[in-house]
Amino acid sequence: MPIHNREIAxxxxxxxxLLEIEGANSFRVRAYRKAASTVRGYPRSMSDMLDDGENLSKLPNIGDDLAEKIQTMVMTGELPLLQEVEDRTPPALSELMKIEGLGPKRVRKLYEELDIQSLNDLEEAIKAGKVQKISGFGNKSAEKIKLRLExxxxxxxxxxxxxxxxxxxxLLDYLKDAKGIGNIIIAGSYRRRKETVGDLDILITAKDSSPVMNxxxxxxxxxxxxxxxxxxxxxxxxSGMQxxxxxxxxxxxxAAKIYFTGSKAHNIALRKLGTKKGYKINEYGVFEDNERIAGETEESVYECIxxxxxxxxxxENRGELDAAADGSLPRLITxxxxxxxxxxxxxxxxxHHSLKEMAKAAEKLGYEYLAITEHSRSLSIASGLDRDQLSRHLDEIDELNAQLENIVLLKSSEVDILEDGRLDYPDDILKKLDFTVCAIHQKFDLSRKKQTERILRAMDNPYFHVLAxxxxxxINERDPYDTNLxxxxxxxxxxxxxxxLNAQPQRLDLTDEGCKMAKDMGVRISIASDAHSTSDLKHMRCGIDQARRGWLEVKDVINCLPRNQLLELFKR
DNA sequence: GCCGTTTTCGGCCCGACTGTTTTCAGTCG
Incomplete structure (x- = not known):
């Protein structure tokens, strides 16, 4: 069973x-964290890359040492240095660091002075009034930790x-009522339109901050x-949201918008470029010899470098700063x-809605075409259509198309990819469709090799068009099944x-990195809402967010094409 | 431990807030 990138990370x-708790060199600690972040976000699996004979030390933040450690993890599933460290420092101390307000120094102190090794120990010690007696801790600290623990x-x-x-x-509406408020914007990963956000970073301009904060x-x-x-x-x-x-x-x-929008990696790279030119860049502006030379707009800051x-x-520091230097930034899709x-x-x-209702809703959005993709016969749980039902359904589409003026319904189906890679309808049915959207809905737990081969076999079928x-x-509910993307x-x-790129906000599958990988490899994308109701159609915007994070442009997305050109693409 | 259009050695982001201090360490983003 190959180890996943996230397990390595x-x-x-x-x-x-654990090294930080032991007091190791903070830059070494940071190096491990940066490497973890590289591995976690990397679209290809370390295991596959090693199989292909690639050198992992080419990856950012991974040098010879970490490349070797990752290779060991891939081959044995273990990280010997981690085991060594865990032998002398209780592993659970790592979890204590997740409690807000507890960093490496305080966790170490709790361990050394009170032998606190777990969340349980910590809870007991607070109850017994021991924590507040250690120097550096007081009643307030103990109270806060207690609250966080709960x-x-x-x-x-x-x-x-x-x-x-x-x-x-x-919240934004409420904040706008604050006295003396100028601009207001939600920055952070929210503004970067990341699929999930950890907290909300709201940036406000005002002469006097006190009324705003109050x-x-x-x-x-x-x-x-x-x-x-x-x-x-x-x-x-x-809600628990910070x-x-x-x-x-x-x-x-x-300058503050850049600073608080991030990402952290982008900011660090940007500030390094500033340093190289003799500037200091922080959230207040760009400074040359303590004199502010830019910062009122984001453009002015980027211009300085x-x-x-x-x-x-x-x-995200995935090459955008280089692209912004040589004029090769993508013109992102909208x-x-x-x-x-x-x-x-x-x-x-x-x-939940009829053909006609869906068609009318799509027409209202200004679409030229709408593909109807009912489930295929094996997916009985979603009322998949057998061949006669599909046949009648296609007739209905023809009839409705004859009445519609501004939009055309495309005849399609979300065809199941069976375990052996066959499609769920025979070819004589598939050929009646304008195109197919093929997907896996069962047997998620096949091995990486088998799952990948299953999809490749399905693609061999000349009536296979889009992998859904x-x-x-x-997101937050079900892990991806294991494939070699x-x-x-x-x-x-x-x-x-x-x-x-499925635009349902809980799917957003492909990921942003996956989109970029597809683009770089010359594979075009369909951004589709997988709508089960008229209101779901508007989830298209969630897919657009993800697509933009994946550097996609109009030319990369097939449903930016007029209908006749789109249908040409489906002639394999 | 990583990295390099000043460097293969010597850097590595840095400002804000809190609590416990009595001038600052620890934590966070």
């Missing part, structure tokens, strides 16, 4: 935590972007005020570039197939 992070569940998750939007919207902490939904200062305040909302509000003067708005403006979605939707359901299978939700993951993309390129 988890081990490296745990090692970093709320800590161990499986804290980031919030899906669409859920974060629901939390953010009323207004903020009086928000109805605030459960706890963590800190409150002149430029920064932090609260927890009842919200940071930062107030800066008007002239620093651009000879870069064009970079869209927030691209700010919602209005979309001409149709290639994956939708109606009442005929597991959708290619990993099957549901690179091999799938290679096969898609060879055979003239396409990959779906």
């Amino acid at each position: 988890t081990k490296l992070n745990r090692l970093a935590n 709320k800590y569940s161990g499986n804290e998750q980031r919030t899906r972007l669409i859920d974060a939007e629901e939390i953010a919207a009323p 207004h903020f902490i009086r928000y109805d939904d605030v459960e706890e005020v963590v800190s409150k200062g002149e430029t920064r305040s932090t609260v927890y909302l009842r 919200v940071d509000v930062r107030v800066v003067p008007e002239e620093s708005y651009g 000879d870069r064009k403006y970079i869209e927030p979605e691209l700010r 919602l209005s570039d979309i001409r149709g939707n290639l994956h939708t359901h109606t009442k005929a299978s597991d959708g 939700h290619p990993s099957g993951r549901l 690179e091999k799938i993309l290679e096969a898609a390129k060879e055979r003239g197939c396409f990959i779906e």
